[in-house]
Amino acid sequence: MAENYSAAALLLLGGLSIATAQAQQKMPVLADRPVKNDSPTLVQLRGAKSSYALSEANKALREQLQLATNDQLLRTKTSADALGYVHEKYQQYYRGIKVEHGDYTVHAKQGQIESLSGRLTRIEKLEVQPALAEAAALQRALSFVGARQYMWQDANEEALLQEQQQNPAATYKPKGELVILGVGENEEKPVLAWKFNVYAKAPVSRAYLYVDAHSGEVVFKDDIIKHAAATGNFATAYSGTRSLATDSYNGSYRLREATRGNGIETYNCKKGNSYTSAVDFTDADNNWTAAEYNNANFDNAAGDAHFGAQATYDYWKNIFGRNSYDGAGAKIRSYVHFDDTPGDGKGFENAYWNGSVMTYGDGGTRFRPLTALDVCAHEIGHAICEKTANLTYSYESGAMNEGFSDIWGACVEQYNAARYGLTKNTWLIGEDIDKQQAALRSMSDPKAMGQPAFYKGQYWYAGTLDNGGVHTNSGVLNHWFYILTQGKSGTNEGGNSYSVTGVGIIDAAKIAFRTEDVYLTSSSNYAAARTYSIQAATDLFGAGSAQVIATTNAWYAVGVGAAYSGGGTTTPPPTTVAYCTSKGNDVAYEWIDYVKLGSIARTSGKDGGYYDGTALSTSIAAGSSQTISFSAGFASSAYTENWDVYIDYNQDGDFSDAGENVVGGSSSSSSTLSATFTVPTSAKTGKTRLRIVMSDNSATTSCGTYGYGETEDYSVNITGGTLAADNTGVASLTGATTLDAKAPTRQVSIYPNPATDHVAIALPDNGTVAGVEVMDIRGAKLAVPYTGKGELNVSTLAKGVYILSISDGQKTFHQRFVKE
Structure with missing residues (x-):
């Protein structure tokens, strides 16, 4: 989609506003991660x-x-x-x-x-001592926001916060937290950053801001109030005459609920932007009639907000046994008649969860007051997400944050419409508030409202506005849930036919919530959501169940992953087996310099920790005895290296089956080593992966990154194997090797530990200590000189935990010790 993104397409429901390009362009957002993750999902x-x-x-x-x-x-x-x-x-x-x-x-x-x-974020080397002080970083964050007033500058707001938290020291003033954050197009460049929770009062906004602790640049913004500071259009909904929980106070009644969790309370901001100035809605006889409240001031919106909170609480309690949005009975406070810019005559066309309370504006040109039942459930859905997956409000994770809120808006609306006999459209979002079109979004037909119904298909937004299109690209999750619930057949935008039998909204909701609550993490994307929802359905209903099949095929229908292979109506195209990553982080001192098996014979230097030699292949016959040769190259001293050779005999994409670790042992020699193994007769005929791992750590396996060493991959073509395509068993192997038994990981010895005055240091293999650095637990270097002779004077250190960085002139070893 072009960058001239239409304002109407940016209607938000979590907050509900229309973002402007000017407001959005300066907001950095995390791009979606590459398909090839840096750790298993x-x-x-x-x-x-x-x-x-x-x-x-x-x-x-x-x-x-x-x-x-x-x-x-x-x-x-x-x-x-x-x-x-x-x-x-x-x-x-x-x-x-x-x-x-x-x-x-x-x-x-x-x-x-x-x-x-x-x-997991893989971090190889990162300086964790900030160059920018916390106070200076906060000023960079505040300059980025550029608000006229902040919440901590209002004494009344501070007093209310202290009262609510029953903590006289509570404050909105941001306190910096030093964190590591992945940034860049694919989050490939972790940076040390100061994290601040900045709550602005005028204009209203609240977000976590991340300031690079070295450059001072604001590298990321994660909205807590899920909207962009701008103008928009929204409306209110009516749900007929309802019985609402109130209490009696000072001779009248107010909108207070005491039986659901720790309570539900609804307040009147009186078209202002102050929570502390908000007052109760009151009625003398507890009969809140249309004649009294269906007025020019839209006071009947208070009843919708109160009912919406009450109905949403009931849904979560009755369907999932969850006590309020946090599962612990958190009080639900709603503030109606909120206006971020009082007196401008435009009204406030937004609604949002601000991290603490629900906030609703009265709408304006396009929309009515923003207290519709599905809108209330949507906003409380953001609170649910914050307390479960806490999906980052950016790109695909942000789209799913919005999508889950729409899902809960639909579920709460459907559940309560059935309870109270209301006429609602489950699959339209915001149908009661929009003055100009049928609704804000359609879960049954996203494209009718300008949203994609297919992953990266028509209407998919690939720009940076709206935090990477969170209110547009949520259509994919919405449509997946609709198809999972209702069922659907057809041909998708990828040209693939699909047929899904719906499981109903109760089972679909159980699958969606278990995905959000148990499996998803803050940075998950659509691919992860597919994996996790299938696992959630398996947990709930069993492997191969109708629900698992429907979950899988509903994702296939919206373009995420393949159809169900055992029960789907469409056979997915053949896919290449993807092997896990294996890589040494440091090849400065040792690396693989020779490999020979059959016609594979390669001499090499350093390959950066990993070499992809799968274009090189040799044939090995099932039942035959094979000899593989290899050697290590060293920059200077020869270290003890652990060797493992793996062959994926059953071609299932891993090396974890019995007998697939064909060679294992250690040696400190730089000469050519050899090992003999037997190819099992039950191996599967065809081309498969050979992996050789050399590491100084005996715990290194076939997957993941490790410290010193290198991995090389090659191909072998197995002939004469008997393994059937659906057989995952592999015969146990026996083999001889010239290698020694695996050597333990080489570690530094520090004693005594804990220490009071001095610590003695002993390197592996009685190596000579060339230098020592002392760091605190944060990684900050301390001025503790090393005097030599394998002993360090620590008498000047305060009590606590420290890390020693010890060099033998080539490698550096790290060891923790305690100063008493």
């Missing part, structure tokens, strides 16, 4: 030969994700669900600094880990 361990207990979660994460020395995953949350699963969420840290959008979840049942899901 989902690791399934069911039926694996080596299972992990939940108590071994850290071990499972470290081994399966091949965490580097500087990487940490720290547990942040544990929850259990009705299916008997326990979910432990982990946050990534690099050298003690939090990595934004780097999070993984461990899923276990009956004490055994079944799968891991999430995304």
Whole structure:
């Protein structure tokens, strides 16, 4: 789509506004990640030969994700669900600094880990000492926002916040957090950044701003209030005469609810922009009639907001057993008659969740007051997302943030229309508020409202406005949910025919919410949503169930992934097997310099940690004995290296099956090494992958990145194999090798640890210590000189945890110690 993006296409429902190009152009957004991820999205361990207990979660994460020395995953949350699963969420840290959008979840049942899901940011070398002070970074952030007034500058707003949080020290004034953030077109360049939560009062906005801690540039903005600061058009909806929860106060009644969670409260901002100046809507006899409230001031919008919050709470409680948006009974506060620029006569055509409360404007030229039932449910849906997947409001993750809110708007509307006998259109979003067209969006026919119904198809927005088209590209998720619920047959924009049998809105909602709550992470994209929703359907209804088939084929219908291979109506085209990444991070000191197997014979220098030699191939016969030769090149000293050779005998795209690790051992020799293995008769005939991994770490496996060393891939053509296409078994192998047993990972010894005055340092193989640097837990270097002779004076250090960076003149080793 061209960059002259129409204003009407930018109608927001999370906030609801029309963005301007001028407002949007200065806002950096995270681009979608490449299809080839830097870590596995989902690791399934069911039926694996080596299972992990939940108590071994850290071990499972470290081994399966091949965490580097500087990487940490720290547990942040544990929850259990009705299916008997326990979910432990982990946050990534690099050298003690939090990595934004780097999070993984461990899923276990009956004490055994079944799968891991999430995304890890691979960071090789990054300076974690900021060059820009927090105060200076905050000024850069405030200059970027350019607001006339901020919330912490209003004493009344500060007092209200302190009262609400029951904390006299509470403040809106931003406190900087040092984090690592991936930026650039594909998030390939992690930067150290100061993160601030900046809440502006005039004009209203609230967002997390990330300031590069070295350059001072604002590199990313993640909206908390899901709208762009601009003008727009929205409206209110009516749901007939409803019974609303109120309470009696000072001789009248007000819109207060005490039985749902910690309460539902609805306030009147009186066409102003102050929450502290808001007052209660009151009625003398608790009979809130149209004669009193259907007036020029649109006071009947208060009843819609209160009913919308009440109806949304009931849906989540009755369908999912969830107590309010956070699952812990959080109070739902709604503010009606809000106007960000009082007195300008334009009205406020927006509605949004601001991270704390629901805010509704009265609309204007195009729209009525913005308190329709599906709009209320949509806004509270953003609060649900914040407390679950917390999808970043940018590009595909932002589109899914919007899409899930539309899904919950449709579900809440359908559920309550049935309860109360209301006439609503489930698949139109905002149909009650739009004065100029049928609705803001259509889930059944997105293209009718200018949204894509097919991934990167017609109407897909590829520009940078609207945070990367979050309110346009959400149409793909919306249409997937509609097809999953209702079913549909036809030919999609990719020219592929599809046929989906709908599962109904209850089952579809269960699949969608488990995807959002259990599996999705902040930076997930559409491909991840497909993977996770299929897994969610499998968890809920079983492998091969009608729901799993429908989930898969509904994604196929909207252009994300292949059709269901066992039950879909369309056979997907053949696909190339994709192997996991394996790469050494440092080849300065050692690398693979020779490989020979059959007609493959290659001598080489450094290849940057990985060499793709799959264009080179040799034939090996099933049942034959083969000898493979290889050697390491060293810059100077010869280190002990661990060698592994893998062959994917059953051609399933991994090296984890029995017998596929055909060679394993270690050697400190720079001479040519050899090993003999036997090709099993049950190997599958055809071309497959040969992988050779040389690493100084004995824990290195066939996947992931590691410290020192190199991986090389080649092809072998197996002849005479007997493995059937659907047989995943491989015969166990026996083989001889001239290699030694695998050497343990070479580590520095530091003692005593904890220490009080001095620590002694011993390098592997009795190497000579050439230099030592001391860093605090943040990675900041400290002035502790090394005097030599393998001993370090630490008496001047304060009590705490430190990291030693120790060099032998070539390699650098890192070891943690505690000063008492």
